[in-house]
Amino acid sequence: MTSFTPTTNGILDLYRRSPLRHVQPVVFALVGMVIVLALVSPRSAEPANLINLVRQGGPLALVAIGQTIVMISGGLDLSVGSVVILADVMAAQMISGQEERVIPVVLLVLGIGALIGLANGVLVVLLRVTPFIATLGMNFVVFGAALLYSGGAPRGDIPPNMRFWGNGFIAEVIPAAAVVLLLVALVAWFLLSRTTFGRRLTAIGANRRVAYLSGVSVRRVTLLAYGLSGLLASAGGLLLVAFVGVGTLEVGTDFLLGSIAASVIGGTPFEGGKGTVGGTIAGVLFLMVLYSILTALALPVSGRRIAEGLIILAAVALYARART
Amino acid sequence: MTSAPLLSIEHISKSFPGVRALADVSFEVRTGEVHALVGENGAGKSTLMKILAGVYHPDSGGIRWQGQPVALRSPAEAQRLGISIIYQEFNLLPDLTVAENVLLNREPRTRWGMIDWRALNERTRQLLGDLDTHIDPRAPLHDLSVAQQQIVEIVKALAFDARLLIMDEPTAALNPTEVGHLYTMIERLKQRGSSVIFISHRLDEVFHISDTITVLKDGQHVGSAPASSLTREEVVRRMVGRQLQDIFPARLPPGSGEPLMEVRGLQGPRLRDIDLRLHAGEILGLAGLEGHGQRELARTLFGIEPIQRGEVRIRGQAIHLRHPADAMTHGVAFLSDDRKVEGVALTLGVRENIGLPNLDRFSRMTVVQDTLERAACRQIVETLSVKTPGIEQPVRLLSGGNQQKTVLSKWLISEPRVLIFVEPTRGIDVGAKVEIYRLIHQLASQGAGVLMVSSDLLELLGLSSRVLVLRDGAITAELPGATASEESIMLAATGVHTG
Numbered sequence: 041m042t043s044f045t046p047t048t049n050g051i052l053d054l055y056r057r058s059p060l061r062h063v064q065p066v067v068f069a070l071v072g073m074v075i076v077l078a079l080v081s082p083r084s085a086e087p088a089n090l091i092n093l094v095r096q097g098g099p100l101a102l103v104a105i106g107q108t109i110v111m112i113s114g115g116l117d118l119s120v121g122s123v124v125i126l127a128d129v130m131a132a133q134m135i136s137g138q139e140e141r142v143i144p145v146v147l148l149v150l151g152i153g154a155l156i157g158l159a160n161g162v163l164v165v166l167l168r169v170t171p172f173i174a175t176l177g178m179n180f181v182v183f184g185a186a187l188l189y190s191g192g193a194p195r196g197d198i199p200p201n202m203r204f205w206g207n208g209f210i211a212e213v214i215p216a217a218a219v220v221l222l223l224v225a226l227v228a229w230f231l232l233s234r235t236t237f238g239r240r241l242t243a244i245g246a247n248r249r250v251a252y253l254s255g256v257s258v259r260r261v262t263l264l265a266y267g268l269s270g271l272l273a274s275a276g277g278l279l280l281v282a283f284v285g286v287g288t289l290e291v292g293t294d295f296l297l298g299s300i301a302a303s304v305i306g307g308t309p310f311e312g313g314k315g316t317v318g319g320t321i322a323g324v325l326f327l328m329v330l331y332s333i334l335t336a337l338a339l340p341v342s343g344r345r346i347a348e349g350l351i352i353l354a355a356v357a358l359y360a361r362a363r364t
Numbered sequence: 365m366t367s368a369p370l371l372s373i374e375h376i377s378k379s380f381p382g383v384r385a386l387a388d389v390s391f392e393v394r395t396g397e398v399h400a401l402v403g404e405n406g407a408g409k410s411t412l413m414k415i416l417a418g419v420y421h422p423d424s425g426g427i428r429w430q431g432q433p434v435a436l437r438s439p440a441e442a443q444r445l446g447i448s449i450i451y452q453e454f455n456l457l458p459d460l461t462v463a464e465n466v467l468l469n470r471e472p473r474t475r476w477g478m479i480d481w482r483a484l485n486e487r488t489r490q491l492l493g494d495l496d497t498h499i500d501p502r503a504p505l506h507d508l509s510v511a512q513q514q515i516v517e518i519v520k521a522l523a524f525d526a527r528l529l530i531m532d533e534p535t536a537a538l539n540p541t542e543v544g545h546l547y548t549m550i551e552r553l554k555q556r557g558s559s560v561i562f563i564s565h566r567l568d569e570v571f572h573i574s575d576t577i578t579v580l581k582d583g584q585h586v587g588s589a590p591a592s593s594l595t596r597e598e599v600v601r602r603m604v605g606r607q608l609q610d611i612f613p614a615r616l617p618p619g620s621g622e623p624l625m626e627v628r629g630l631q632g633p634r635l636r637d638i639d640l641r642l643h644a645g646e647i648l649g650l651a652g653l654e655g656h657g658q659r660e661l662a663r664t665l666f667g668i669e670p671i672q673r674g675e676v677r678i679r680g681q682a683i684h685l686r687h688p689a690d691a692m693t694h695g696v697a698f699l700s701d702d703r704k705v706e707g708v709a710l711t712l713g714v715r716e717n718i719g720l721p722n723l724d725r726f727s728r729m730t731v732v733q734d735t736l737e738r739a740a741c742r743q744i745v746e747t748l749s750v751k752t753p754g755i756e757q758p759v760r761l762l763s764g765g766n767q768q769k770t771v772l773s774k775w776l777i778s779e780p781r782v783l784i785f786v787e788p789t790r791g792i793d794v795g796a797k798v799e800i801y802r803l804i805h806q807l808a809s810q811g812a813g814v815l816m817v818s819s820d821l822l823e824l825l826g827l828s829s830r831v832l833v834l835r836d837g838a839i840t841a842e843l844p845g846a847t848a849s850e851e852s853i854m855l856a857a858t859g860v861h862t863g
Contacts, residue, residue: 234731235731236723236724236727236732237730239716239719239720239732240720243716243720246709247705247708247710247711247712250705250706250708250709250717251709251720253666253688253700254720254721254774255688255689255692255721256720257689313711314711
């Protein structure tokens with residue numbers, strides 16, 4: 041162990057002094073993962089399959105962008121998993137295959153997601169419940185609501201016009217889900233890096249007292265951050281159900297852990313104060329490649345789960361260590 | 365005073381990123397002496413203290429304890445040797461009793477391994493008795509006064525058989541009677557053969573109590589000498605490294621006419637019936653013992669602490685203060701005494717910090733105009749000569765003085781009319797201090813009203829047009845800056861004649 045530490049530090053040091061320091065570490069991690077994938081299963085690393093990963097990663101990316109927004113403020117949103125599920129089962133059941141219902145239902149579901157997020161914000165900001173407990177409690181409430189709504193067995197399905205956005209291709213090569221993701225990412229990037237909201241959000245995460253004493257309405261900005269996370273989580277649920285075609289109650293933990301892991305791997309620390317949309321999307325792609333590798337290795341479900349959890353933990357821990 | 369050295373500090377140096385906190389410092393503390401450590405904020409006193417506490421480790425140099433080289437690798441090791449530190453913020457648990465605090469984690473046990481309460485209280489009573497104090501060992505700590513809590517800290521240190529007690533500003537929150545008790549206590553410690561390192565800003569006390577005085581300046585050891593061989597003026601000159609008249613700009617006269625800010629009958633959780641008028645072009649000093657409301661008053665006027673009753677007017681207009689943003693709208697700026705917690709966001713860059721309170725000014729339809737922001741930041745950074753490699757530099761990499769200038773920059777961009785400064789030069793070196801004094805002076809002479817809270821009487825007396833003194837949350841005196849003195853301020857602050 042004693043010889044390990046200086047070596048890591050040496051490499052870190054080398055990295056910090058090289059021109060590569062401007063590249064986010066997650067990009068190296070992602071490239072490394074793709075190389076591993078190519079070694080394990082050359083076919084999976086072909087361009088068409090990699091593009092497919094972007095399509096599969098779309099729903100998680102939307103949720104993770106919301107998670108990143110909350111984490112930049114120094115908070116955490118543990119309710120995203122249930123919001124994804126609620127949006128997913130509600131959309132399937134309410135639309136029930138009828139194309140003309142798609143737009144009103146999508147708007148309704150997005151509104152419900154935003155309201156749940158705002159409720160989280162109210163708990164955190166006005167009632168001063170710590171984010172961890174507030175959103176964990178909300179996670180139970182919302183999951184309960186999803187169970188109640190679906191009666192424990194999701195019904196309904198998604199008509200082709202909406203499924204296109206989940207699993208279709210534009211001009212036969214560009215996944216429609218990637219276009220959705222790109223649009224959302226652009227808006228989120230603009231919001232975080234160009235607007236007063238983004239600047240205030242970052243300041244709150246970096247130092248809440250300083251932000252408050254600089255005249256920032258910490259409450260309003262925090263409330264908005266949780267609202268956006270709820271909105272994006274429901275958008276993730278909609279994109280997921282468009283991809284799968286029917287509702288599911290099973291994916292909550294994947295989205296919860298996945299959104300946090302992608303944010304942290306992508307450079308958003310738990311303490312907040314920084315984070316980028318690009319980093320988080322790269323974090324999502326990292327996870328998608330990881331899942332492909334584990335699939336290619338044909339591990340049993342139990343082993344796959346354990347490996348997944350351990351690798352995510354290791355990546356997060358490494359990232360925390362590498363941070364200056 | 366020819367006894368053997370208990371502690372020898374030998375060529376200790378310590379640097380932090382961007383700052384040389386201590387450079388080749390050497391001196392000795394003898395057995396049974398009171399050794400005063402004086403110096404300006406940022407002179408290296410607290411770094412040295414933390415090295416002796418085993419919290420920091422010196423980059424070079426060493427420490428001898430009774431002639432033997434020792435390495436203080438952890439607070440536990442320092443404690444084992446017999447070094448105890450009494451910080452300004454006490455390390456006591458308010459909900460435990462005096463005895464529980466004194467013997468925390470070393471409670472006497474019965475045969476069954478349970479805490480032996482009788483022995484616990486008895487042993488504490490004995491320790492307290494040794495110092496001739498009559499605090500009930502069974503009293504909950506939160507019922508004690510600050511002075512009594514300090515005694516508990518001392519007794520706790522003695523329970524560890526401390527040979528060397530380091531006291532950091534022990535009198536900051538004490539009234540003169542309590543200070544007298546503390547002196548008696550320190551005399552007793554000397555008689556027992558313990559040594560004391562006494563850190564204080566108040567030179568009267570330093571001369572009253574200490575055998576030896578060591579002066580630090582900018583991390584360097586200026587000198588150590590018997591107190592009897594030094595004068596007050598000499599010590600000040602050594603601490604500051606220049607003559608007083610070179611430090612403070614010419615005093616501004618008290619303002620008159622229509623006040624810029626007027627406060628009437630202000631009540632707050634810790635403020636009683638405050639009336640004050642701040643005029644354009646003057647520096648109004650707020651003085652008082654620590655914890656008597658001057659800090660709260662400054663914070664209340666920026667909308668941080670609640671107003672229970674009374675009104676605040678700015679240029680004749682009554683304003684509602686519920687949030688700092690309310691004060692900012694009316695041209696009020698606020699510089700906190702806790703720079704790293706309330707002044708700058710250390711992980712963010714200079715530009716991000718400076719931009720934060722000015723985002724609305726730099727944005728169109730909530731979109732921040734980069735060019736506008738950068739230009740304004742570059743200009744203010746240049747005007748205040750903030751030493752930074754660039755406006756994107758993370759603020760944590762700047763020195764204390766430049767961090768403070770960053771805080772000033774972020775406020776001065778908006779050209780505020782009322783500036784509230786709380787301890788504006790805490791923890792920065794003398795050079796930066798003089799620059800900040802000039803700046804405060806310049807702002808006031810250009811027509812701003814400055815309200816300044818400072819526990820550094822030298823600074824308060826050097827700059828203020830008028831001085832208001834607070835006691836128990838109420839204003840007890842208004843003194844003209846030109847004739848106010850340490851004595852007149854202390855008299856108004858305590859209601860007791862000193863000296």
